[in-house]
Amino acid sequence: MMIVMRPTATEAEVQAVIDRIEAVGARAHPSRGDEVTVIGAIGDREHVARLELEGAPGVAQVVPILKPYKLSSNQFRAGEPSVVEIDGRRVGGEHFSLIAGPCTVESRDQLMTTAHAVQEAGASLLRGGAYKPRTSPYAFQGLGQEGLRLLAEAKAETGMPIVTECMDARDLEPVLEVADVIQIGARNMQNYPLLAEIGRSGCPVMIKRGLSATLEELLMAAEYVLKEGNPNVLLCERGIRTFETAYRFTLDLMAVPVLKQMTHLPVIVDPSHAAGRRDLVLPLSLAAAAIGADGIIVEVHPNPDEAICDGPQQLYADAFSDYAVQVERAAALAGKALSAA
Amino acid sequence: MMIVMRPTATEAEVQAVIDRIEAVGARAHPSRGDEVTVIGAIGDREHVARLELEGAPGVAQVVPILKPYKLSSNQFRAGEPSVVEIDGRRVGGEHFSLIAGPCTVESRDQLMTTAHAVQEAGASLLRGGAYKPRTSPYAFQGLGQEGLRLLAEAKAETGMPIVTECMDARDLEPVLEVADVIQIGARNMQNYPLLAEIGRSGCPVMIKRGLSATLEELLMAAEYVLKEGNPNVLLCERGIRTFETAYRFTLDLMAVPVLKQMTHLPVIVDPSHAAGRRDLVLPLSLAAAAIGADGIIVEVHPNPDEAICDGPQQLYADAFSDYAVQVERAAALAGKALSAA
Amino acid sequence: MMIVMRPTATEAEVQAVIDRIEAVGARAHPSRGDEVTVIGAIGDREHVARLELEGAPGVAQVVPILKPYKLSSNQFRAGEPSVVEIDGRRVGGEHFSLIAGPCTVESRDQLMTTAHAVQEAGASLLRGGAYKPRTSPYAFQGLGQEGLRLLAEAKAETGMPIVTECMDARDLEPVLEVADVIQIGARNMQNYPLLAEIGRSGCPVMIKRGLSATLEELLMAAEYVLKEGNPNVLLCERGIRTFETAYRFTLDLMAVPVLKQMTHLPVIVDPSHAAGRRDLVLPLSLAAAAIGADGIIVEVHPNPDEAICDGPQQLYADAFSDYAVQVERAAALAGKALSAA
């Protein structure tokens, strides 16, 4: 960490900073320039994190040198990307994963029809929501336990691993009985007790980036899981908030190559929630695959016009295989091949 | 809700929208203009919320007419502001509340010194964190149960009601034993199971606006509490995320008068977290009071330079009474007087 | 335009709105619901634009129905995309255009080496800045007239049409002598006198989206050119401002398919300025081509490490043909082929 002093900082203020650095157990390396003094603080993350020198008397700027994330950093695996194994399917590396299924589990029929359609088209994992975080308490909140039961049935019938959301640590036990990957929604990206609990479970987890979370914060969320000894973390870009009103969220595809430089963890893209509109899903998916994403999570429904939730963004199940063929071609541009069952 | 059709929409597409409206139990009122057709959907919130017509064939735009929030809306109380009573202290209406105390409970000494200082200066509630949501899993996470015990002691000694954060529904029981107001942090604004649980508890709650939450979403979070029969909700503006890098967050003071038009709930401002720097706290507090906030929640520490957490933004306890005098004067501009014990 | 009244609006307030609508020459269509009254205002853009009813007594919301842009809208050409012809090269439709060259014209040598390299690799237009808008008045401002002279030479030698920026209507005459496409930079997107002047010149123009401009505002900027009778307008997405600090700007690729639905004008993507870093240029370019952009404008330099300006983001001239081959493949996914000379 570098502490840049103000040009007007007094010698006493410089000394106070040095004292504070030494008080937390780090070493101070002042270097006095013509206009300003810069003080390096050398020590481990835990020490340096306790400095809290922003805004201290005479301090102009505090510049972190070491990244605050550690287990998720690319250095931690010497630049080697992680490949997460999920019931035999591989996510990451040269594998491109199609994760598909309905937004919400609505009925046995809806789920099975979709599961078979996406499986035949080459999807490697089945998604489906039993617990749904809804902005409005008056909206449908998911089938809950009944939804989990249907997902278990779909898994038994198709053999596809299940991706489903958990919003509450108190529901974790029943969710773990069904889920092969637990989804942490964007709203829960910084629900630290939940992340730590899932970390302790060892179950693979896909963490969605919060609506205004920086990439560094996304990695710090992953760090909460990794720190508990669970290495099976997938990251997911699903759109951020900007001033633009022509779309629901702004899908930040630039996050993909930049995350690849920061971390060894696989990066999935969710085009459905960003767009909120079916007609944008294919172009966004092609771009996501071409830019190097490790997979796409996409919503599919046998009859979107009658969906209980997010109908307008769900792909038609019977058009899914066409979609998959095109996305596969785009993934090839980035050197990835469809992950097989 | 108004559904605006595209100029190119076919008669069949118009009819499909009408059918969908009637299928959810609402009434459709089409009006055909020279260039476009607009269809009104008349029905209650629950019906209309199920329409999901965005992006449907031929649909250009879906415009909500009724607000999605109900119990928090100004109409619900016919324009009468809510006054929340907390152990004899009143928040809202013509009362201006100073909520002050350390960021984190660190020790008996630190807490008691601060409690006495802010009480003497006219603060009506004591804040202090026992559970701290930290971006980094490597950072100090709060004293937990021991922190709650110290808060209970401070309350016994000073008689001040306690504001403290709860991050996990599994901790709610012990928190309820101490807290007079439960704080929901910005990161948990959309933690719906937690909000509903606190709603069921009946305990007053202060909900902080998420970093990129719209005012409407803040009210929807309140709605999760209110719907469970708990009317004691305070809202809190604490800074939003923008492109500006000169400060930690951008305190959105405009939210105060606009929320006053939308809702009857009291609005508190947190200048400490937005600024992250002590020297901005006073000017931001004056502005917050002058613009009509119902109170300020501010961090105070006997010795901020040695604080474990957020030291740079905490006010010096011994300078707090000067601060309080100035803020009181600014509140008077907006017609409010310091809420007394 | 629909004017949604507040539930508390009085009859007099409703009548005042109706009067205002009729006063500007439009027709009012009130429809009175159980909770709120909605008033349609029917008339042409010019009339309705003068209404200014936002915030009028009793008015809750003003919802535009007709888009404010007209000549740039997809309807204006009945859904037929525009193909702009630039000295024999076609931009738009099924053509994919590579526009390449140095950020700034620095010397004869630098420009000629780059021009030949990009031409051989299949670029159809040569870019190069003579006038550079720089955030700092202390930074290099471009070679000016001398830069224009060198661009003219490059054009004479290679036959490539020239894309170069004009920042000041007073420079327009000399720029027009060299430019085949005038670039309007992001900072000048709303420099209306400049846009209108270029509109009158008839010269093709590429308008870059402002850092926080909505797509609608970008189209309104185009409208200033189109209104003067100049149909040769290209739009360019070059990154917007968000809270993310891991990259210079956030390239908004979602803008491409959405603009395609709004307008018939070709859409170009600039990956160099968004990224500010060479290593992101290829993945962003692949994504831009795959999502359906009509072309890419990219910075290339024979020796970026010695570039006067924006060196870190410029591609190496001798690696450009590899780059072009990959981008061409991505464009094919969206059904486009490299535009030939």
Added chain:
Amino acid sequence: MMIVMRPTATEAEVQAVIDRIEAVGARAHPSRGDEVTVIGAIGDREHVARLELEGAPGVAQVVPILKPYKLSSNQFRAGEPSVVEIDGRRVGGEHFSLIAGPCTVESRDQLMTTAHAVQEAGASLLRGGAYKPRTSPYAFQGLGQEGLRLLAEAKAETGMPIVTECMDARDLEPVLEVADVIQIGARNMQNYPLLAEIGRSGCPVMIKRGLSATLEELLMAAEYVLKEGNPNVLLCERGIRTFETAYRFTLDLMAVPVLKQMTHLPVIVDPSHAAGRRDLVLPLSLAAAAIGADGIIVEVHPNPDEAICDGPQQLYADAFSDYAVQVERAAALAGKALSAA
């Protein structure tokens, strides 16, 4: 400037950075830590600005130490605030300036009525637009030269100095004949040729912050004027763009105290354009005054309901003196008194 190398940077990459630093005429101070090497680049702004090391091989981060602005920095005047004198009125320091008048000059009558009303209420400068930057080319663009003539008349009659916008360097001459302060609108904040031209004129100028401009960029715009030898620069905060849709712009009042720390230039706040609604103007003005702004620029009209432009946000001329009394009281909280004629 500090160049932070990647942990994986090779010795050759470190040396290349050192060479580059020396090549631009600055000195390099490498300091090699356990995990990373940090290289200080010492030299003047012009040298260091040419480094362009972002994204160079092995470089992780480039951290500016010296601010890029110089003449506008607080250091330049040793912490002494600038007081700009405008025809006998003082702006800055302990003076609080009310700048008021119609959005657009519409007619002799409208202008004179407003001018007298605001003068009697204590406004020190009269604002009024003759040239209006409008998002739509179909909207009213201002009276132009006729508007300037009316402003000259109002000045002759009331003696009030005039604030009016210039959008085009080609109009500067006639504008200078009338204007005592030239306004640079938000859209033109980075119109550098225009800024430099006004710098050469010596006329006082008020620069509005662009919709997504950082405070540093605002100061760099001021720097373009100051560099030409014109010290009479006022800065103006008028709302930025965020994700919030409940208001037109988000007035960033935090910019006021932070700018005060960065620069000696006076800071004015424009509540009218941020809000777009009359009912928010008073609370925003109180907050702006309480937080330490040097003045407010506000729109006033004798009959806003019939205004050609921005009617909904203009204050009623006959209510202006009440407004002024309240704002004056709020300014007193920040230690400022109304600037007299």
